[in-house]
Amino acid sequence: MNFITPHSFKPDTAWNALDIANMDGVTVRMHWTDQPYRWHENDGQEVFVVLDGAVKMxxxxxxxxxxWQMGPGDICHFKEGDEHCAVPEGAAYVLVIEREGSV
Structure with a gap:
């Protein structure tokens, strides 16, 4: 069993990830960021959860x-091919669940 708190993860750069689980090709990863991600489309579904901070999706x-303005506890689900970009307002911790190797 692993017990993880967001603030225990302190990466050097934005969007670095802590790999939490890989369940039959679906990854659960926690990211820290204070920078926007690039516009992209996933090659599968994605679930994006704000753990701490604020993100404009x-x-x-x-x-x-x-x-959409997202805060702690807010969840966004994207279908394959949905074009999106996450823009944090300050520092944010997010949980991303998606197909392994997805953008």
């Missing part, structure tokens, strides 16, 4: 761009 579709 940008999403593009045929109607333009939508921005």
């Amino acid at each position: 940008h999403h593009r579709n045929g109607d333009g761009e939508t921005i």
